[in-house]
Amino acid sequence: MIVKMxxxxxxxxxxxxxxxxxxxxxxxxxxxxxxxxxxGAALEKARxxxxxxxxxxxxxxxxxxxxxxxxxxxxxxDTVWELLHKEKELNETLQSLRHEVERIAPFxxxxxxxxxxxxxxxxxxxxxxxxxxxxxxMPEGVAIVEISRDKNTTYxxxxxxxxxxxxxxxxxVPDQSLAELKRHIERAQKDLEETEAEFQKYAGDKKLVDEVxxxxxxxxxxxxxxxxxGADSAVVYLKGFYPADRESDIASAAKDFGWGxxxxxxxxxxxxxxxxxxxxxxxxxxxxxxMIGVVPGYKELDxxxxxxxxxSVFFAFIIGDAGYGLLFIGLTLWGKMKTKGNAAAQPGxxxxxxxxxxxxxxxxxxxxxxxxxxxxxxxxxxALSNNYMTGKLADGSWDPDLAAKNIMFxxxxxxxxxxxxxxxxxxxxxxxxxxxxTDLGWLCCTWMLYGVVLNMVLSVQLPTWVTAAQLPMLGTxxxxxxxxxxxxxxxxxxxxxxxxxxxxxxxxxxYVRLYAVGAASLAIAQAFNGMAMDMGFNGAAAIxxxxxxxxxxxxxxxxxxxxxxxxxxxxxxxEFSSHAGVEWAGLHFNxxxxxxxxx
Numbered sequence: 001m002i003v004k005m006x007x008x009x010x011x012x013x014x015x016x017x018x019x020x021x022x023x024x025x026x027x028x029x030x031x032x033x034x035x036x037x038x039x040g041a042a043l044e045k046a047r048x049x050x051x052x053x054x055x056x057x058x059x060x061x062x063x064x065x066x067x068x069x070x071x072x073x074x075x076x077x078d079t080v081w082e083l084l085h086k087e088k089e090l091n092e093t094l095q096s097l098r099h100e101v102e103r104i105a106p107f108x109x110x111x112x113x114x115x116x117x118x119x120x121x122x123x124x125x126x127x128x129x130x131x132x133x134x135x136x137x138m139p140e141g142v143a144i145v146e147i148s149r150d151k152n153t154t155y156x157x158x159x160x161x162x163x164x165x166x167x168x169x170x171x172x173v174p175d176q177s178l179a180e181l182k183r184h185i186e187r188a189q190k191d192l193e194e195t196e197a198e199f200q201k202y203a204g205d206k207k208l209v210d211e212v213x214x215x216x217x218x219x220x221x222x223x224x225x226x227x228x229x230g231a232d233s234a235v236v237y238l239k240g241f242y243p244a245d246r247e248s249d250i251a252s253a254a255k256d257f258g259w260g261x262x263x264x265x266x267x268x269x270x271x272x273x274x275x276x277x278x279x280x281x282x283x284x285x286x287x288x289x290x291m292i293g294v295v296p297g298y299k300e301l302d303x304x305x306x307x308x309x310x311x312s313v314f315f316a317f318i319i320g321d322a323g324y325g326l327l328f329i330g331l332t333l334w335g336k337m338k339t340k341g342n343a344a345a346q347p348g349x350x351x352x353x354x355x356x357x358x359x360x361x362x363x364x365x366x367x368x369x370x371x372x373x374x375x376x377x378x379x380x381x382x383a384l385s386n387n388y389m390t391g392k393l394a395d396g397s398w399d400p401d402l403a404a405k406n407i408m409f410x411x412x413x414x415x416x417x418x419x420x421x422x423x424x425x426x427x428x429x430x431x432x433x434x435x436x437x438t439d440l441g442w443l444c445c446t447w448m449l450y451g452v453v454l455n456m457v458l459s460v461q462l463p464t465w466v467t468a469a470q471l472p473m474l475g476t477x478x479x480x481x482x483x484x485x486x487x488x489x490x491x492x493x494x495x496x497x498x499x500x501x502x503x504x505x506x507x508x509x510x511y512v513r514l515y516a517v518g519a520a521s522l523a524i525a526q527a528f529n530g531m532a533m534d535m536g537f538n539g540a541a542a543i544x545x546x547x548x549x550x551x552x553x554x555x556x557x558x559x560x561x562x563x564x565x566x567x568x569x570x571x572x573x574x575e576f577s578s579h580a581g582v583e584w585a586g587l588h589f590n591x592x593x594x595x596x597x598x599x
Contacts, residue, residue, distance in 0.1 A: 002302045003589075004244040005031075005272040011237040011260035021226055021592075023253055028593040030250075031273045032240040034228030043223040050216040056080040057206075057213045059199060066204040073212040076205045079198075087195050094188045100174060101181050106148045106155040107171070109178040116173070124163055127171040130154045139164045214595040225592055240592075241272045272298045275589035282308055284351035291348075292569060295586040301425060303582055307572050308354065310418055314568035315355040317411070319560045320518035321525065322363025323370035324553075328356035343598070355564075365389050366407075370553065371525025374398055405458055408515045412457070415511030416450040418571070419504075422580035437484035442504065442579065444477030449505045457509070507575045514571075517563040521556055528552025 008030060012020045024030055056077040069076065107127055115125050128144070130136065132154055138144060142160035149155060158166055174181070229238045242250060247263060254261050266272050274295045276286070285308040289295060296302055319325065332353045339345040367374040367385035374382065374390060375398070385392075389410075391403030423439040423446065430436035448470050454460040478497070485493040493500075531552070532545040573584060 001277060002296065002298060002300075003275040003277050005241045005266055005275070005298065005589075006244045006247065007239070007264040007266060007270065007272075008242050008250060009237060009239050009262045009264075010250075010254070011235055012257070014231070014234055014236050016257065016259075017226065017229070017236050020257065020259065021222065023257060025222070025592050025594060027246075027249055027253060028591045028597060029242050029246045030238075030240040030592050031242065031589050032225050032228070032238060032592050034224070035230035035237065035239060036228055038224040038227040040223070040227045043220070043227050046216070046219045046223050050213070050220050052081070053077055053209065053213045053216045055084070057209045059084065060203050060206045060209055063200050063203040065206070066200060068204040068208070069202055071205065073205070073208045076202055076209055077212065080202060080209075083195055083198050087192065090188050090192050090195065094185060094192070097181055097185045097188065100176075101178065101185070103171070104174050104178060104181075106150070106153075107157075108147055111177050112173050112175060123159065123161060125157060125159045126164075126166055127173060128156050128158050128166045128169045129171050130156065130169055136166070136169065138166065217595040221592070221595070241266070241270075241589075242591075243275055243589075266298075271587065273589040274298050274586035276302060276304060278302070278304050284308060284347050284354055285311070287348035287351045288569070292573070294573065294584040295588050296582050296584060297586040300582045300586065301429075301580055303572075303577070303580060306421065306576075308351075310414075310576070311564075311568055311572055312355045312358040313414065314514060314571055315564050316358040316362035317407075317514035318517045318521070318563045318568055319359045319557075320363060320366065320521055321368050321370060322360045323368075324557060324560070325356045325359030325363055327557075328352060328359065332356060366403075368522060371522055371529050373526075404515070404519065407518075408512055409454065409458055409460070411511045411514045412450065412453050412508060414514070415508050415571075415575070416446060418511070418576050419446050419507060419579045422576055426581060434484055434487040437480045437487075441477040441480030441484065444473050444480065445501060445504055446508070448473040448477065449501075449508055452505065453508050457512070507579070510575055511571065513567045517560075517567055521560050521563070524556045524559070525553060528556070 010020070010024075010030075059080055071079070104127075106129070115127075118125050130153065132149065132152055135154065138158060139160065141162065142158055142164050144156045144158045147155045147157060155171075158164070176184070225238065229236045231237075250261065250263075253259070274297065276289075276295065278285075282305045285304050288307070288311060289304070316325075332349050335345070335349050335352075339349065363369065364381075364384045365386040366389050367377060367382060369377060369381065374385065388406050389403065391399040391401070391406060393399055393402075420443055423443045427436050427439040427443070430439065451462050451466060451470055455462060478501070481497065482494065485491065485497075528548055529552075532548045535541050535545040535548065537545050577584065
């Protein structure tokens with residue numbers, strides 16, 4: 001559920017400011033709204049220091065762990081920055097040297113000092129690059145020797161006893177020979193390798209630098225809150241939002257520290273943050289919401305429970321393999337053992353466990369284990385399958401086309417139920433206003449369009465009474481929507497109504513993606529199984545067949561995971577949410593506290 005928020009205005013004397021902020025940070029209850037834009041020299045310095053430390057943190061986190069150096073954190077950060085500057089200089093030197101090598105390489109390895117000595121002795125020598133298709137004439141008495149050429153250019157040495165011009169084709173004589181430049185490149189590369197080794201030596205101090213980064217982030221946040229406070233004479237004040245059930249904590253602290261305060265209800269013009277507080281069984285969905293970085297708005301529906309249930313169903317349809325599901329369960333249990341005590345990792349692992357269980361159930365019902373043909377499975381596995389979902393006929397054989405049609409029917413039914421839940425929920429919420437008729441109207445339209453989808457896509461012959469009721473149901477639904485729009489003066493909705501009805505039809509159709517992606521996954525698994533079988537499992541061929549199976553199923557799992565991200569998440573955050581009126585435009589509740597502290 002979305003926790004109710006209230007507004008706080010808190011006042012204290014300027015002398016109490018730091019003590020007040022320390023106590024508020026300890027309470028971890030107030031989502032601060034700056035009274036003014038935070039600024040100031042101290043804040044700017046703190047921000048620069050944070051960037052300084054975070055850059056060192058970023059560099060070390062990208063390298064494998066090693067043993068700590070024993071140096072203090074400031075020394076480590078300063079050393080990392082010295083290495084960064086050294087690395088930058090070496091890379092710039094390398095780039096310059098490589099550019100110079102590229103420029104003079106067509107002229108081969110020669111000694112630049114020898115050319116300069118010839119010029120001093122009265123024999124003028126110049127390097128030139130002439131276009132092949134437009135070679136200029138050289139002055140009389142100048143000899144040219146071709147050194148090399150490429151597709152478009154001829155590279156020559158021009159020699160004369162008198163000073164001559166060959167601009168714009170003259171190439172500047174380098175200060176060093178090609179061989180010397182290459183030696184410098186080798187040295188710079190060696191220095192870079194040594195620099196990287198130095199970076200790696202400090203990788204063992206990651207945790208130390210992480211602590212410094214957290215401390216620097218705390219300092220920035222503290223100064224932002226402090227400098228964002230309002231001031232009036234000797235009084236300073238701040239504003240923010242807090243969970244209503246924590247009001248007594250603030251009041252108690254205000255009494256102890258002598259603060260002035262006002263508590264207010266959230267108004268329609270306010271944009272309070274969203275704090276989700278759900279039952280333990282719903283908590284795994286937090287991992288998915290955090291991953292895509294969304295949260296419902298404060299005044300929107302909390303669809304966390306439905307999101308978890310339907311995402312798990314979608315995961316099952318898209319992956320669709322009981323063997324993969326069991327593999328995921330094993331990996332999840334292994335992950336839980338490895339991350340024991342790490343609270344941050346548990347929601348993601350719990351989510352994977354829930355979705356994997358759904359996947360195993362669905363895979364067992366459809367008789368899908370690593371893409372092995374249903375007829376080749378042991379009898380007890382075949383007995384677990386569902387006749388409707390496998391397309392089993394009276395003679396005991398299986399009809400893949402019938403199974404596909406039945407699965408698509410289930411997909412469309414899930415989609416209709418999913419969308420209907422959104423409108424039923426909104427109807428209940430708006431029951432005391434005319435706008436509830438909109439959701440009642442869309443509910444009628446959705447079920448009428450569901451029948452149209454079944455007839456058009458699957459050629460399902462609906463009962464006569466259902467067919468006869470379709471148009472009246474559509475008319476009733478559109479009528480209710482029109483009445484609601486007119487009463488609420490939402491006239492623009494009348495203009496887009498026809499398009500909205502079409503979109504409703506398309507939304508139901510879009511749930512067929514669950515079947516399509518799952519069928520593609522099954523086809524890929526079967527294709528790799530077939531390749532491995534063709535290779536055979538005798539002698540050395542068995543190694544190749546095993547590699548094909550491993551690579552093929554690993555690729556299939558990766559593609560399946562991408563499918564869940566694209567399609568499973570989309571059906572919840574777009575199709576369902578658009579009907580539920582959830583725009584995911586919420587602001588995360590982020591109370592004033594120390595970095596990485598739990599609420």
